Amino acid sequence: MGAVVITGMGVISPVGIGKDDFWKGLIEGRDGIKEITTFDTEPLRSKKGALVKGFTPKVFIPPLKIRRLDRASQFAIAAAQMALEDAGLSIGEDVAPERTGIILGSGFCGLVNSEAFHRGQVLRGPADLNPILFPNTVPNAAASNASIELGIKGPNSTVVQSFCTAEAAFVFACQQLIAHRADVMVTGGVDELSAILYRGWNELRLTACDTGEGDKSAPYDLTRNGFIPGEGAGLMILERERDALRRKARIYAQLLGFAQTGGAAQPAEGVARAISGALSGDGVKTIDFIDGAGNSSPRLDAVEAEGLRRAMPHDVRDIPVSSIKSMIGEGIASGGMRIAADLLIMEQGVIPPTINYEYPDPLCGLRVVRKGQKVPVRTIVHTGISLDGTYMAILLGSAHGVS
Amino acid sequence: MRGNKRAVITGMGVICATGGTAEEFLVSLKEGRRGIREVTLFDCSGYPSQVAAQIEGYSPLDFFNTKELRRLSRVDQLVLIAAHEAFADAGLRDTINNGERSGVCLGAGAGGMLSAEAYHRQLLEGKRPRPSLLLPFVPSYATDRLAERYRLQGPRTTITTACSSSATSIAYGAELIRGGGADVMACGGGEALSELTFGGFCSLQVMDPLPCRPFDARRTGLSLGEGAAVLILEEKERAVGRGASIYGELLGYALGGEAFHITAPEETGREEARIMREALNDAGITPREIDYINAHGTGTILNDQVETLAIKEVWGEDAYQTPVSSTKSMIGHCLGAAGGLEAVASLLAMRHHLIPPTAGFERGDEICDLDYVPQPRRGEVEIVLSNSFAFGGNCTTLIFGRGDL
Numbered sequence: 001m002g003a004v005v006i007t008g009m010g011v012i013s014p015v016g017i018g019k020d021d022f023w024k025g026l027i028e029g030r031d032g033i034k035e036i037t038t039f040d041t042e043p044l045r046s047k048k049g050a051l052v053k054g055f056t057p058k059v060f061i062p063p064l065k066i067r068r069l070d071r072a073s074q075f076a077i078a079a080a081q082m083a084l085e086d087a088g089l090s091i092g093e094d095v096a097p098e099r100t101g102i103i104l105g106s107g108f109c110g111l112v113n114s115e116a117f118h119r120g121q122v123l124r125g126p127a128d129l130n131p132i133l134f135p136n137t138v139p140n141a142a143a144s145n146a147s148i149e150l151g152i153k154g155p156n157s158t159v160v161q162s163f164c165t166a167e168a169a170f171v172f173a174c175q176q177l178i179a180h181r182a183d184v185m186v187t188g189g190v191d192e193l194s195a196i197l198y199r200g201w202n203e204l205r206l207t208a209c210d211t212g213e214g215d216k217s218a219p220y221d222l223t224r225n226g227f228i229p230g231e232g233a234g235l236m237i238l239e240r241e242r243d244a245l246r247r248k249a250r251i252y253a254q255l256l257g258f259a260q261t262g263g264a265a266q267p268a269e270g271v272a273r274a275i276s277g278a279l280s281g282d283g284v285k286t287i288d289f290i291d292g293a294g295n296s297s298p299r300l301d302a303v304e305a306e307g308l309r310r311a312m313p314h315d316v317r318d319i320p321v322s323s324i325k326s327m328i329g330e331g332i333a334s335g336g337m338r339i340a341a342d343l344l345i346m347e348q349g350v351i352p353p354t355i356n357y358e359y360p361d362p363l364c365g366l367r368v369v370r371k372g373q374k375v376p377v378r379t380i381v382h383t384g385i386s387l388d389g390t391y392m393a394i395l396l397g398s399a400h401g402v403s
Numbered sequence: 404m405r406g407n408k409r410a411v412i413t414g415m416g417v418i419c420a421t422g423g424t425a426e427e428f429l430v431s432l433k434e435g436r437r438g439i440r441e442v443t444l445f446d447c448s449g450y451p452s453q454v455a456a457q458i459e460g461y462s463p464l465d466f467f468n469t470k471e472l473r474r475l476s477r478v479d480q481l482v483l484i485a486a487h488e489a490f491a492d493a494g495l496r497d498t499i500n501n502g503e504r505s506g507v508c509l510g511a512g513a514g515g516m517l518s519a520e521a522y523h524r525q526l527l528e529g530k531r532p533r534p535s536l537l538l539p540f541v542p543s544y545a546t547d548r549l550a551e552r553y554r555l556q557g558p559r560t561t562i563t564t565a566c567s568s569s570a571t572s573i574a575y576g577a578e579l580i581r582g583g584g585a586d587v588m589a590c591g592g593g594e595a596l597s598e599l600t601f602g603g604f605c606s607l608q609v610m611d612p613l614p615c616r617p618f619d620a621r622r623t624g625l626s627l628g629e630g631a632a633v634l635i636l637e638e639k640e641r642a643v644g645r646g647a648s649i650y651g652e653l654l655g656y657a658l659g660g661e662a663f664h665i666t667a668p669e670e671t672g673r674e675e676a677r678i679m680r681e682a683l684n685d686a687g688i689t690p691r692e693i694d695y696i697n698a699h700g701t702g703t704i705l706n707d708q709v710e711t712l713a714i715k716e717v718w719g720e721d722a723y724q725t726p727v728s729s730t731k732s733m734i735g736h737c738l739g740a741a742g743g744l745e746a747v748a749s750l751l752a753m754r755h756h757l758i759p760p761t762a763g764f765e766r767g768d769e770i771c772d773l774d775y776v777p778q779p780r781r782g783e784v785e786i787v788l789s790n791s792f793a794f795g796g797n798c799t800t801l802i803f804g805r806g807d808l
């Protein structure tokens with residue numbers, strides 16, 4: 001299983017663009033969640049979102065192409081470029097286009113175009129349809145536009161699996177590498193938060209609402225009452241370890257194990273089974289950090305905590321847990337940004353805080369990190385949870401000194 | 404494909420315009436019956452085309468109660484109907500006790516768009532739509548419903564690469580089985596017609612006002628369709644051990660991107676040829692060993708021309724001896740379900756010594772001059788190659804071989 005390593009990352013997040021600014025934002029506890037001003041939230045229960053601010057597509061994409069690409073595709077192209085550069089890989093020079101693949105998790109990217117297209121159908125009728133919009137309604141537009149822009153010709157796919165969307169893409173990309181169907185895989189997650197998506201989350205009453213201090217993302221906190229919708233992209237470069245060593249690449253982390261389980265009836269059991277599955281392989285004794293999927297929704301965070309306790313009954317109270325969704329919100333593919341954070345946490349030896357964690361929920365009972373904490377981190381358990389019945393656990397180890 | 408474990412297909416379920424079961428679908432393939440007619444699911448007046456392969460005479464209450472129906476969009480219903488048949492066909496209904504080693508990977512196109520459209524329309528008309536119309540919108544919704552119904556507690560994934568989704572789901576599921584990550588995977592996918600998709604393809608001016616005529620000189624575009632196909636993929640030893648009837652094996656596949664254009668294929672066919680070659684290499688066979696090509700064959704001028712060029716590039720002179728047909732001529736282009744339905748057609752072709760036709764094909768043109776099988780035909784089919792090409796240049800080629808090989 002130690003065959004796959006991560007050698008690059010590209011991040012566009014509500015707390016910062018590019019890995020340096022992203023990291024600075026995380027350890028500062030910078031809150032990426034703000035009052036939404038770009039569309040009307042008046043009739044809705046929530047007012048805030050984790051939008052990406054200050055993204056300048058022309059840094060990454062030729063101006064003439066920009067207007068033909070939707071925001072999600074722009075995110076994917078920019079993040080993929082950053083990730084390849086970070087890995088020191090040039091497609092066509094260091095790796096053949098046909099041996100480079102891209103598999104992204106895309107949460108409702110394209111919905112903004114679907115909404116605009118269908119609005120035209122309803123309001124103006126069939127005579128006046130905009131042909132530019134329709135091709136970008138497909139969820140795979142982001143990954144495919146990135147493949148077109150960057151010349152990626154290997155395995156190409158897009159997945160969605162509820163709140164485990166980025167993790168599902170990551171696992172698929174690992175599979176393709178392990179099966180030698182590519183030498184380099186670009187993977188991760190991309191989300192675009194549109195007005196219609198924001199409305200949808202609100203209508204389903206899944207989002208956080210104001211109970212006095214404004215709506216906030218407060219994972220594992222007693223006062224949490226829903227998640228804050230977010231957006232962004234977190235992309236990684238995966239290679240087989242042998243290839244990465246041969247080209248003397250900087251290795252952020254190796255994949256030590258992963259497991260995916262299902263079953264909505266017993267979610268905590270599913271989470272526990274995923275974690276145990278990920279830990280079963282490699283004889284890793286100590287877990288230094290848990291990157292929690294907790295998104296401030298009352299049930300999900302409690303389920304995660306119970307799953308962690310079941311999987312690691314003796315140690316879980318000793319292992320620091322943090323959820324960066326307190327700062328970047330929830331985008332269903334935000335697992336990509338979280339994996340990028342995991343790599344930086346191992347590299348820097350600092351655990352970012354879970355902001356807004358004030359009143360510990362006794363039902364969670366986790367060692368949640370309130371203030372950034374300097375500590376060597378060699379192993380991370382990353383969880384992915386969808387209460388629709390999908391559970392993921394990814395075990396990452398630093399390139400050096402896994403105990 | 405490398406490795407010791409092999410992935411075979413032990414059950415199939417289908418619902419589409421020409422059949423509510425795999426058996427009915429087989430009969431329609433044998434007859435070359437076309438299911439493309441006037442759309443009644445929504446109002447298409449005003450669009451340049453008014454036809455599609457809509458499932459007719461379908462009454463949801465025959466399959467689901469009203470409580471269930473409140474939470475199932477049309478595509479979820481189709482997927483569950485196909486799944487019911489597939490699990491029964493595989494003889495697995497009562498034996499999925501070890502659900503932890505069983506998972507699901509489906510392809511999706513527009514997912515619950517039909518329900519979301521109803522919500523959106525009401526919203527634009529100033530009404531207060533029912534929020535639960537949005538529940539099935541996430542394309543993984545059908546995947547979750549299937550998994551819950553059959554208590555599959557292993558891996559779950561939903562592929563959303565438009566027209567190649569469900570072909571890719573089969574590749575993913577098979578690779579997972581081969582890698583030891585699961586013993587049984589329910590793969591395939593579903594698609595329901597929706598106003599957005601219908602209008603969308605009209606906006607691109609690629610819809611034939613008549614039922615589509617893939618590869619024919621008179622073709623002017625595609626016809627949309629709807630349906631679902633679920634295939635039960637199973638680790639071969641396990642399947643043999645329990646005495647399951649095996650339809651065939653996924654011998655090889657290739658997934659790739661053309662890196663060319665968001666809607667148009669690379670016009671020389673070079674990229675599609677590359678994917679087909681990769682799949683052949685993966686299966687370890689030569690082009691000549693392919694008995695039948697189940698083409699993507701949408702009926703658009705460009706697709707059929709490029710696919711034909713790609714076939715000629717890979718097969719050379721042998722291209723003229725290899726039957727190529729598009730089952731979309733009968734069931735329309737079912738987008739997220741297309742690859743799954745075509746996989747079922749391919750496996751039925753092998754079992755029943757049948758080469759399904761390109762129904763309605765009369766004459767080709769200068770480029771499209773292969774054997775497109777205008778009439779259904781009997782023939783030995785041991786190995787089939789099936790293509791699925793999508794928006795974004797996502798190409799998937801699957802190669803199936805007979806189970807007894």
